[in-house]
Amino acid sequence: MTTSTPVPTILIVDDDPEIQRFFEQAFQDYPEYRLILASDGAHGLERVTEVLPAVAIIDLNMPKLGGYQLVQALRGDPDTAAIPLIILSARTQAKDKRMADLLGADLYLEKPVVISEVIAAIQRVLRINSSERARHMRQIADDQPSGQEY
Amino acid sequence: MHSDYLLPTSSSAFARLALADQRRATLRGGGGALLVTAMLWLWLVPLPSLLYLIGYIGAGALMGVGYFLSWRSRVMTGATLLLLGYTYAAILLLPTARLDCVIATLVTAGAFILACDAPFLRVALAVGLTLGGFTLWHWPPPIIPSRLAPTALVLFWFSTGIGLGGIGWCYARQVAYLRTRLGMAQHEIVQQQTLEATKDLFVASINHELRTPFMALIGYIDILKHRWPTMPDDRRSTILTDCERVGRKIRHLLDQILKVREVQGLADYQPVPVNVRAACHAAIAEVRAAMTDEIAPSALGDRAISLRVPDLIIQGDGTYLQQILANLLTNAVKYSPSGTPIDIAAEAKAGQAIIQVRDYGLGIPPGQQHIVFERFTRLHRDIASAERKGTGLGLWLCREYTEAMHGTITVASRGIEGDGTTFTVTLPLATPETEGAKRNARHDAHTDAG
Secondary structure, eight states: OOOOOOOOEEEEEOOOHHHHHHHHHHGGGOTTSEEEEESSHHHHHHHHHHHOOSEEEEOSSOSSSOHHHHHHHHHHSTTTTTSOEEEEESOOOHHHHHHHHHHTOSEEEESSOOHHHHHHHHHHHHTOOHHHHHHHHHHHHTTOOOOSOO | OOGGGSSOSSHHHHHHHHHHHHHHHHIIIIIHHHHHHHHHHHHHOOOOSHHHHHHHHHHHHHHHHHHHHHHTTOHHHHHHHHHHHHHHHHHHTOOOOOHHHHHHHHHHHHHHHHHOOOHHHHHHHHHHHHHHHHHHHHOOOOOSOTTTHHHHHHHHHHHHHHHHHHHHHHHHHHHHHHHHHHHHHHHHHHHHHHHHHHHHHHHHHHHHHHHHHHHHHHHHHHHHHHHGGGOOHHHHHHHHHHHHHHHHHHHHHHHHHHHHHHGGGTTOSOOEEEEHHHHHHHHHHHHHHHHHTTOSSSOSTTOOEEEEOOOOEEEEOHHHHHHHHHHHHHHHHHTSOTTOOEEEEEEEETTEEEEEEEEOSSOOOGGGGGGTTSTTOOOHHHHTOSTTOOOSOHHHHHHHHHHHTTOEEEEEEOOOTTTOEEEEEEEEBOOGGGHHHHHHHHHHHHHHHO
16 A cells, blocks of 8 residues: 655745746646746735635735735745745845745845755745744844754 | 025026026125115215224224125125124224113114025024124223213124125025035935936847847857758848847847937037938838848838928038938837827928927827936836837937937937837028028929939
């Protein structure tokens, strides 16, 4: 008797159609993941609650609901608080990375990145367990930011 | 008195305003005082000796040079000479002391003090009064005949008061001028800071705009590099097509950025007659081609374009006009929902061609309309929008092209969604002297339209 491991779902929330098309192409080479796309923050929030993805990759500049707001909403909901979150943005300023960290994002990727880097990031955040994340969030709450990734 | 300086439009306008005002004030205060003083000397003062005559001429010369220098903006030197001239004259004209004269002087000077609001003028008059009182009580000169003494004294101090007032006025204007210069410096600093902030925003915006398509492009190339041997032909073809499309987008963005430099030489062109209708057709074709390349988010194909443009001939540049119309059309497509119409209309009025491009989209809030033609400027609602990406250069380029052709561009919108926006470009019509060229342009128009 064999047990089938569920395919991890990767949700990509990005409003840019070019990025969506690219990920559709790129994930064809990674059948071990199931790709779901959302075109803005509000849509992304709906999709997260529907499918509870293994990892959500979120852009920052989006209509309706921005990336920060989405991260905040997901971390604030007990049902979604444990989902690993990766920010994928063209914003390169340190303050954006700091903000993402404070809000509870697990990793920050700057565009442009190639698919292998995205996959490496997914594997990395999947290894973070909930106690590590909780410890990191407590550090932030205590206003003692580690300034380091896991 | 300083209200003229409150709303400067530019630094040079500021400086011109300040200098003109300073000169007017010097002429009013100083010139009047000089005239009154000269008349008093000629009418009232006897010339007991050649020495006094030389003295008067010397004092007058000092005052004249002082006023001239003040008027030429060398206020400190001018005022010093004026003061020396008056001191010299006072020594020569020391009159007999009388209490009624002192009271008259005080009343005259007091009236001046009340009439003037410049602090320096008050100081100058106060000094004048002190010196006058001291002279009257302690140093009565015996020169003027007794019957003329009261009148002469009053008029002398009257003129001295005006003279000192003139000096004070000059100083007050100088203070105002310095304040103006300070205001100019602050204005320039604010302008510089605004420009820097706008540039930062532009760089951040361009950074974002370029990084996103570059991510797709680099990502596709990476896929091709690693999967090429095992990749099915149809997938390879799809990816290559995607690469080309993304590359075109990047080129379009770079073109927009590079146009910032091009506009520096816009005014150096040879105006020729340009057919407005032909330019409209060319602009529509240009935008349609750009839409086909998916550079703009929505297609022009589903838009009903109402073109009500007669055969108007303007005096300008065909490329500029086409670029203006193409940018306005692209804007209309970008800021109005798919399927809504776009109107292009033109008419001749008072020697001008009035061209209007109207959409039925979001509109522009009245409070933000004044910034839409500024370089790198985008409305806040558009900065975070995925559908309405941009560099903030399109309308600025429109204004630059229009002004290079001695025209104007304006925007009208009630800021109500669905009511849309109307851009109006006004350009000078070709003159009758260019009739021959006009016929050629009309011929070109028919050729283009065909």
